[in-house]
Amino acid sequence: DGPVVAYTLKSTERVVQLGIVDALSNKPNFLPLSIPKSLAGQLLKLHSNPPAFFISQFLWYLMRSGQELKKALNLSISMVPFDKGPVVGLQIRRTDKVGTEAAFHSVDEYMLWTERWFKIQDRKQGRNVTRRVFVATDDPSVFPEIKRKFPSYEVYGDEKTAHTAQLESRYSDSSLYGVVRDIRLLSLCDYLVCTFSSQSLLVYAGRNLRMAHDDVVSKIA
Numbered sequence: 001d002g003p004v005v006a007y008t009l010k011s012t013e014r015v016v017q018l019g020i021v022d023a024l025s026n027k028p029n030f031l032p033l034s035i036p037k038s039l040a041g042q043l044l045k046l047h048s049n050p051p052a053f054f055i056s057q058f059l060w061y062l063m064r065s066g067q068e069l070k071k072a073l074n075l076s077i078s079m080v081p082f083d084k085g086p087v088v089g090l091q092i093r094r095t096d097k098v099g100t101e102a103a104f105h106s107v108d109e110y111m112l113w114t115e116r117w118f119k120i121q122d123r124k125q126g127r128n129v130t131r132r133v134f135v136a137t138d139d140p141s142v143f144p145e146i147k148r149k150f151p152s153y154e155v156y157g158d159e160k161t162a163h164t165a166q167l168e169s170r171y172s173d174s175s176l177y178g179v180v181r182d183i184r185l186l187s188l189c190d191y192l193v194c195t196f197s198s199q200s201l202l203v204y205a206g207r208n209l210r211m212a213h214d215d216v217v218s219k220i221a
Helices: 037-046 050-062 067-078 107-125 142-149 159-164 173-187 198-220
Strands: 088-092 132-137 154-156 191-194
Touching: 037 050, 050 198, 067 173, 088 107, 088 173, 107 142, 107 191, 132 142, 132 173, 142 154, 142 159, 159 173, 173 198, 191 198
Parallel strands: 088 132, 088 191, 132 154
Antiparallel strands: none
């Protein structure tokens, strides 16, 4: 309940505000990709990328859900047929990213990699696998474009969330929920097609924890 103060190497407060890492003049020795020496042996046995798994623990803890949010997320999850077969997640970030941090990537480019993955599944399973994609985007026009160009695909996602992700409404409560929702659902997908962004990293963190948990459970069973 105390005041939030700026981080320094000699900080003794329980709650500190850590700014953008690139702007820190005195960087601590424990910044990512560092892992605790005392846990290193166990982490190396558990995961092929220990720093990624270790960071994922913190990120997913920070994003843990209260009862109301959990109820809303479970409802959203139930609307995507994850139990019916593989679903590919598409995270298509545009608006402020294009022209500054990233280049424009067309829907066709995302779907090229999506179709390649599904063709591999066709070969593995010896049948034509139903094409399903979950789309998370800040560009509402993506949804009708995918449906028009790729009619054989089942397309899931929320166009309303895409509208709330527009620059003029990005910092609203509904937009924040949309981001959390999309990250959660993308982490449940079997394959992810995306560009490199902070949201993609959060999805990767979620997938890391889910896959590591499933792997541990399978070994126990």
